[in-house]
Amino acid sequence: MKFYARLFALNLKSQMQYKFSLFLSCLGQFITAFTSFFSVQFIFMQIDSVNDFTYGQVLLCFAVIMLSFSIGEAVGGGLTTFPRMVNVGEFDRILTRPRNHILQVIIPLFDFTRIGLLVQGGIVLAMAIPQSGVVWTVPKVITLVLMIVCGAVLFFCLFLFQAAFAFFTMNSLDFLNIFTYGARQFGRYPFSVYGKKILYFLTFCVPLALIQYYPLLFLIDDTAHPGYMFIPCLSLIFILPCWALFKVGIRKYKSAGS
Numbered sequence: 001m002k003f004y005a006r007l008f009a010l011n012l013k014s015q016m017q018y019k020f021s022l023f024l025s026c027l028g029q030f031i032t033a034f035t036s037f038f039s040v041q042f043i044f045m046q047i048d049s050v051n052d053f054t055y056g057q058v059l060l061c062f063a064v065i066m067l068s069f070s071i072g073e074a075v076g077g078g079l080t081t082f083p084r085m086v087n088v089g090e091f092d093r094i095l096t097r098p099r100n101h102i103l104q105v106i107i108p109l110f111d112f113t114r115i116g117l118l119v120q121g122g123i124v125l126a127m128a129i130p131q132s133g134v135v136w137t138v139p140k141v142i143t144l145v146l147m148i149v150c151g152a153v154l155f156f157c158l159f160l161f162q163a164a165f166a167f168f169t170m171n172s173l174d175f176l177n178i179f180t181y182g183a184r185q186f187g188r189y190p191f192s193v194y195g196k197k198i199l200y201f202l203t204f205c206v207p208l209a210l211i212q213y214y215p216l217l218f219l220i221d222d223t224a225h226p227g228y229m230f231i232p233c234l235s236l237i238f239i240l241p242c243w244a245l246f247k248v249g250i251r252k253y254k255s256a257g258s
Helices: 002-044 055-088 090-095 101-109 112-131 138-164 174-179 181-186 196-204 213-220 226-252
Strands: none
Touching (some): 002 055, 055 090, 055 112, 055 181, 055 213, 090 101, 138 226, 174 181, 196 213, 213 226
């Protein structure tokens, strides 16, 4: 753990060398993210609900996705550069160290500028909680926490899943961004608004609906069974195929030779 802590500290120290630049980057993340919020605000100035979901309930979805994405991207967003690491042979150096390969990749690339996006998500969540119409009980508070935590893990897994393809394609598959950066945009609304086929796909293939749509139904339904509070935990099953694909990629990996 000392090795990983030192890597993390060195990364933080390097980013703090230019404090004003870091501050501006965080501020930029904070401001630009509000464009999505204003688009939701504008739509609800014209209508009262979207697919029977009120403004406050949509804001709750928006906040959960933003908080989950900001944490997941801060930790795993650096994996978007993984194809370059494979192509130029930097991954060879990681393989020579008797440490966890994934942690060696993500810790030096931890992005502290995502604090701006995290703050924005927190502000929207503070606005959504009193407007959502949810009668907050202990199980529902736990559900909200699980939505954010499990969502962060899921977004990290999506970045890992995308990076793992670099072992086989040697290039980044940009269309997979629809499940990371695209989900950040589409997740502003409950996933049911996009139709049943999309909802089924986001339930059984890429379980984004398990950390957003189904838990939201539990929050707004006072008669729901308390066991439904653990629905977000089901999304953690997605860790297995992502981890397995990365491990298979390592076994199939051949040095770049540089």
